[in-house]
Amino acid sequence: EIVLTQSPATLSLSPGERATLSCRASQSVHSAYLAWYQQKAGQAPRLLIYDASSRATGIPDRFSGSGSGTDFTLTIRRVEPEDFAVYYCQQSGSLFSFGQGTKLEVK
Amino acid sequence: QVQLVQSGAEVQKPGASVRVSCKASGYPFNSFYIHWVRQAPGQGLDWMGVINPSGPRTTYAQKFQGRVSMTWDTSTSTVHMELSSLTSEDTAVYYCARSPAVALDYWGQGTLVTVSS
Numbered sequence: 189e190i191v192l193t194q195s196p197a198t199l200s201l202s203p204g205e206r207a208t209l210s211c212r213a214s215q216s217v218h219s220a221y222l223a224w225y226q227q228k229a230g231q232a233p234r235l236l237i238y239d240a241s242s243r244a245t246g247i248p249d250r251f252s253g254s255g256s257g258t259d260f261t262l263t264i265r266r267v268e269p270e271d272f273a274v275y276y277c278q279q280s281g282s283l284f285s286f287g288q289g290t291k292l293e294v295k
Numbered sequence: 296q297v298q299l300v301q302s303g304a305e306v307q308k309p310g311a312s313v314r315v316s317c318k319a320s321g322y323p324f325n326s327f328y329i330h331w332v333r334q335a336p337g338q339g340l341d342w343m344g345v346i347n348p349s350g351p352r353t354t355y356a357q358k359f360q361g362r363v364s365m366t367w368d369t370s371t372s373t374v375h376m377e378l379s380s381l382t383s384e385d386t387a388v389y390y391c392a393r394s395p396a397v398a399l400d401y402w403g404q405g406t407l408v409t410v411s412s
Contacts, residue, residue, distance in 0.1 A: 189357070222396035232390055233332075233340065238398035242330075248324055276340055280397040283356065284330065284342040 190279050191214055192287035200295040207264040209290045211277035216257045221281035224253055224262045227289075228273045235264065236275075268290070297321040299329075299391050299403035306409045312379040314405045317391030324372040325349040328394040331365065331376045333387040334405075341387075345394070346374055381410045 192213040201207055209224070219240035225233040235244040237253035250265040264271055272294055274282055277287040302316040317329060331343040344355035346365040353355060353365050364377045389406045392399035 189334075191406075193335050225399075227340075232392075232402035233399070235398055235400050238396075238400075243335065244398075253333040278340075278342075278398070283354065284345070286342060290340045 190217060190282045190285055192277050192279055192285055194275075194277060194287035194290045196290060197288075198291045198293060200293050201267055202295045203269055204266050205295075207262075207267050207271070207292055208269070209262040209275055209292075210260070210262075211260040213258045213260070213279060215282075216240075217260075217279045217281045219256050219260075221251075221279055222255070222260050223278045224271050225278065226271075227276065233276065238242075245248045260280050296347055297393070297401045299393060299401055301389075301391060301403040301406045304409070306411065307381050308412055309382055310411055311381050311410075312377055312406050313381060314377045315374055315389050315391075315408065316375050316404050318371065319374045319393070320372060322393075324369065329365075329367070329374045330392045330394055330399055331363075332390045332392060332399075334390070335384070335387040338387075343376070343389075345407075348374065377407075381408075385411050386410045396412040 193212045195210045222240040223236040227233040241253045252263045254261050272287045274291050276289050298320045300318045307313050325348050330345045334340050346353045348358040348367045367374045391403040
């Protein structure tokens with residue numbers, strides 16, 4: 189089983205700042221099998237990034253993904269007010285699993 | 296447009312079973328896998344398993360093996376997830392989600408299952 193560990197657990201930023209979220213896998217994951225989701229309170233998760241770096245349909249270009257092997261990153265170039273939410277990484281290289289989430293909150 | 300519409304909230308007693316349905320529309324039903332993911336109150340996302348509607352194939356997460364069953368009805372484009380031997384730890388929102396390949400691109404609205412005596 190591949191375990192995904194996200195850091196930090198909570199990230200406190202002001203609108204306009206850059207957000208960097210990390211996802212580390214317990215074993216190597218092919219980049220094609222790494223995705224990121226955004227979840228707002230009371231809503232279902234929304235796919236942001238797949239194949240580690242490809243934006244899903246309708247996702248603004250301020251969101252970007254990168255990484256390979258065991259280390260992956262989600263970057264929000266300039267955080268907008270609507271971006272404050274919880275973010276999850278997910279792998280599908282060995283069945284499916286999710287990280288525990290990073291909460292992006294207003295500073 | 297693609298939609299996954301789930302059945303309504305359930306309240307079940309410990310030891311009982313629950314069945315949650317997910318009706319797909321707006322795309323060829325047999326062409327995409329359907330996953331089930333749950334989220335306990337205040338917690339993260341927990342993958343339960345996947346079903347391939349185009350063939351008799353399911354894969355379940357080890358922690359749910361023996362307690363979960365996923366089936367599909369092609370005539371109604373509906374996938375069902377049944378979880379048995381419920382305990383209070385199964386209280387959660389259950390989501391179905393579509394997978395074209397390796398990510399989950401459309402999600403249902405979620406179904407709250409409450410296990411309480």
